[in-house]
Amino acid sequence: EVERYYGIKHSDMIGSSRSREIVYPRHIAIYLSKQLLDLTFADIGKKFKRDHTTIMHSVSKVEELLLKNRDVQEEIETLKQMIREL
Helix, strand or coil: CHHHHHCCCHHHHHCCCCCHHHHHHHHHHHHHHHHHCCCCHHHHHHHHCCCHHHHHHHHHHHHHHHHHCHHHHHHHHHHHHHHHCC
């Protein structure tokens, strides 16, 4: 759902690109994976082809954004609702 919402390909989501257009949705997807699934940082890392410390960084980054940015809060809520409706 995150890939569809942001209009990016799965290969970009798990790829090595560091462009903002890819990194931000990837952070969001990682954050939602941690929030909605009973997975460890290492398990999520395997899905995104990253190590657990990168996953921890992504989660913290989104948590920081959530504290400061109402738009990010709304995006997360929208995505959670889309995922729940699957």
